Amino acid sequence: xxxxxHRFKAMGGPCCLRLDANDDVMAKRAIAAAVAEVVRxxxxxxxxxxxxxxxxINRAAGxxxxxxxxxxxxxxxxxxxxxxxxxxxxxxxxxxxxRLAWDFKSGRCPNQLEIDALLPLVGWxxxxxxxxxxxxxxxGMELDFGGCVKEYAADSAAMQLRRSGVTSGLIDLAGDxxxxxxxxxxxxxxxxxxxxxRHPVEKDKxxxxxxxxxxxLASSGDYERCLHIDGKRYGHILHPHTGWPVQGLIAVSVLxxxxxxxxxxxxxxxxxxxxxxxxxxxxxxxxxxxxxxxxNCHGSLVASQQLSPx
Amino acid sequence: xxxxxxxxxxTLVALTSSAxxxxxxxxxxxxxxxxxxxxxxxxSKYKEDDxxxxxxxxxRSERYDIDVAQFYLLAPVSDDWSVALDVSWEDxxxxxxxxxxxxxxxxDAKVIMSGASIEDxxxxxxxxxxxxxxxxxxxxxxxxxxxxDYESKALSLDGSINSEDGLTTYSAAVSASDDDITPxxxxxxxxTLDATKDVRSAWLGVTQIVxxxxxxxxxxxxxxxxxxxxxxxxxxxxxxxxxxxxxVSAGYRYFLEEPNAALHVDYRYFDDDWGIASQxxxxxxVQTFKDTTVSPFIRYYSQDEADFFSNIDYEDTDYFSxxxxxxxxxAFSYGLRLSHEIGxxxxxxxxxxxxxxxxxxxxxxxxxxxLVEFWRYGVGLNYAFK
Numbered sequence: 001x002x003x004x005x006h007r008f009k010a011m012g013g014p015c016c017l018r019l020d021a022n023d024d025v026m027a028k029r030a031i032a033a034a035v036a037e038v039v040r041x042x043x044x045x046x047x048x049x050x051x052x053x054x055x056x057i058n059r060a061a062g063x064x065x066x067x068x069x070x071x072x073x074x075x076x077x078x079x080x081x082x083x084x085x086x087x088x089x090x091x092x093x094x095x096x097x098x099r100l101a102w103d104f105k106s107g108r109c110p111n112q113l114e115i116d117a118l119l120p121l122v123g124w125x126x127x128x129x130x131x132x133x134x135x136x137x138x139x140g141m142e143l144d145f146g147g148c149v150k151e152y153a154a155d156s157a158a159m160q161l162r163r164s165g166v167t168s169g170l171i172d173l174a175g176d177x178x179x180x181x182x183x184x185x186x187x188x189x190x191x192x193x194x195x196x197x198r199h200p201v202e203k204d205k206x207x208x209x210x211x212x213x214x215x216x217l218a219s220s221g222d223y224e225r226c227l228h229i230d231g232k233r234y235g236h237i238l239h240p241h242t243g244w245p246v247q248g249l250i251a252v253s254v255l256x257x258x259x260x261x262x263x264x265x266x267x268x269x270x271x272x273x274x275x276x277x278x279x280x281x282x283x284x285x286x287x288x289x290x291x292x293x294x295x296n297c298h299g300s301l302v303a304s305q306q307l308s309p310x
Numbered sequence: 311x312x313x314x315x316x317x318x319x320x321t322l323v324a325l326t327s328s329a330x331x332x333x334x335x336x337x338x339x340x341x342x343x344x345x346x347x348x349x350x351x352x353x354s355k356y357k358e359d360d361x362x363x364x365x366x367x368x369x370r371s372e373r374y375d376i377d378v379a380q381f382y383l384l385a386p387v388s389d390d391w392s393v394a395l396d397v398s399w400e401d402x403x404x405x406x407x408x409x410x411x412x413x414x415x416x417x418d419a420k421v422i423m424s425g426a427s428i429e430d431x432x433x434x435x436x437x438x439x440x441x442x443x444x445x446x447x448x449x450x451x452x453x454x455x456x457x458x459d460y461e462s463k464a465l466s467l468d469g470s471i472n473s474e475d476g477l478t479t480y481s482a483a484v485s486a487s488d489d490d491i492t493p494x495x496x497x498x499x500x501x502t503l504d505a506t507k508d509v510r511s512a513w514l515g516v517t518q519i520v521x522x523x524x525x526x527x528x529x530x531x532x533x534x535x536x537x538x539x540x541x542x543x544x545x546x547x548x549x550x551x552x553x554x555x556x557x558v559s560a561g562y563r564y565f566l567e568e569p570n571a572a573l574h575v576d577y578r579y580f581d582d583d584w585g586i587a588s589q590x591x592x593x594x595x596v597q598t599f600k601d602t603t604v605s606p607f608i609r610y611y612s613q614d615e616a617d618f619f620s621n622i623d624y625e626d627t628d629y630f631s632x633x634x635x636x637x638x639x640x641a642f643s644y645g646l647r648l649s650h651e652i653g654x655x656x657x658x659x660x661x662x663x664x665x666x667x668x669x670x671x672x673x674x675x676x677x678x679x680x681l682v683e684f685w686r687y688g689v690g691l692n693y694a695f696k
Contacts, residue, residue: 076332
């Protein structure tokens with residue numbers, strides 16, 4: 001026995017699970033538990049699924065009746081509130097509705113009227129959170145947990161592996177990763193799982209390699225969906241106050257003790273103008289890597305490019 | 311991650327603390343039996359300082375010495391059961407205060423020692439089974455202890471339940487013991503030939519995780535003792551045959567990622583219907599280096615004397631004791647615990663010094679000449695079948 005790799009699809013992307021195990025049965029049980037956890041969170045929080053809790057909350061917007069929520073959802077909303085506060089309102093779970101104005105496939109830039117019509121539906125401070133319930137007061141408002149659930153799922157699946165008795169594992173949910181333990185066969189003296197941070201343009205190339213110790217690595221990128229109109233680049237990261245794309249970095253990766261914290265940090269950085277974002281990341285106290293529109297790399301992880309990527 | 315940990319800023323602390331409240335980061339604490347069978351053995355020595363000539367008739371005298379050998383086994387039985395076995399052997403020898411008399415040459419009290427007459431061995435066997443469920447665990451323990459002049463059988467039940475968010479743990483325990491006292495007959499008369507004692511106690515506790523780095527806990531306990539509570543070997547000892555004790559306790563744990571350490575602060579208040587009250591403050595620093603844990607600790611203890619404590623029996627009271635353990639005093643103990651892991655093995659060692667003085671206490675009272683000071687040290691070896 002040794003390294004086991006399991007690939008699956010969830011949360012809209014390719015996922016991969018790697019673990020070291022000496023016991024085949026235990027490993028299979030652990031993989032099943034971890035995958036089930038990712039699927040559970042997807043079913044619960046995906047806004048694409050009609051019977052998800054998110055869809056229930058969104059359908060009840062403006063209807064006058066708060067939707068009952070469990071402890072986990074309440075803790076997630078409370079976490080989202082902290083990120084909103086710490087980002088001075090840039091990270092906003094209600095901003096997803098702005099995508100109705102921005103169709104990145106059409107290649108068309110919306111006019112200000114279309115955006116103005118949606119802005120009243122954006123505003124985390126409008127959300128009524130009570131002990132055990134949540135309510136969106138305006139019809140058409142939407143919550144979108146997309147900004148934190150995938151990262152949370154990576155952490156939670158890693159915890160499932162641990163609880164199943166796995167001593168060393170890596171979860172990769174389409175680039176959001178959580179790892180624990182030291183993989184077997186590591187060169188002595190190195191700890192952590194070797195992983196690569198994908199190049200924003202050349203998808204097969206790693207822009208940096210890092211050994212991921214206990215914790216998470218999350219990336220936020222703008223390169224996959226954007227519009228080029230009259231020579232101007234419009235990314236899909238929308239400013240919640242203006243409704244227009246942020247002229248910021250095109251990719252940010254952050255390493256943290258928890259994947260969800262790494263993810264929120266990367267997202268906040270993406271929502272800031274490039275210069276401000278680089279300063280903010282520099283002061284945050286976590287290892288990071290950012291790529292600007294000219295494809296220049298910045299951050300403390302740039303040096304680790306020399307490490308062998310996974 | 312290490313290079314910038316010093317720079318942890320406010321935002322990062324806020325995000326991390328908030329994320330920590332999510333269930334995924336709580337389930338690490340879900341109750342589960344130990345993963346591996348563990349065995350361990352330990353030797354420890356307890357040695358009381360000699361009593362000085364100033365404080366004892368008949369000159370300087372040695373006091374108590376106890377050698378303890380222990381063995382334990384902790385094993386998972388299934389996904390939700392574990393069993394633990396503890397066996398210990400104690401070898402006691404030396405002298406202890408027999409009674410306190412008044413010195414003629416000076417106006418003070420001195421101890422008359424029992425002479426190096428005590429020799430006893432004690433064997434204790436304790437079995438615990440524990441059942442683990444999603445939100446907590448429950449344990450059942452039976453302990454049997456036997457020595458030449460004392461036999462004790464004790465049962466206890468305990469349980470703890472974690473709140474849904476995993477941040478709060480409620481615990482409770484009840485225990486009962488039936489003890490038989492049959493003092494060894496020697497040169498000195500004993501206060502009984504055969505007597506019994508029952509102890510019943512109950513305990514309630516709450517542990518609350520207050521942040522990623524800190525937790526607090528509170529405890530409340532009540533103990534009821536009934537039967538022969540007098541020390542059978544102390545010449546003038548005559549105590550009530552009932553005792554009710556209360557304790558309240560509070561503890562605080564603070565974990566620091568850098569350096570990898572934890573601060574433990576504990577406080578305990580004790581009160582009983584014999585007039586004894588006591589306060590204990592414990593402070594320990596648990597520092598972890600790679601495979602080694604070093605933990606210096608200091609404890610302060612202060613107790614008030616029992617209503618019927620006196621060095622010399624002048625007053626005509628219903629009860630009387632000149633036992634230093636019922637006097638008012640203050641005490642400091644301090645020491646170091648070390649443990650080191652090598653693969654599946656772990657070795658540990660500890661040393662503790664206990665010193666006491668009537669004037670160190672926060673309660674006033676008559677100073678007992680019998681106050682004890684001691685050293686305690688031990689070494690242990692554990693093995694986990696990983």
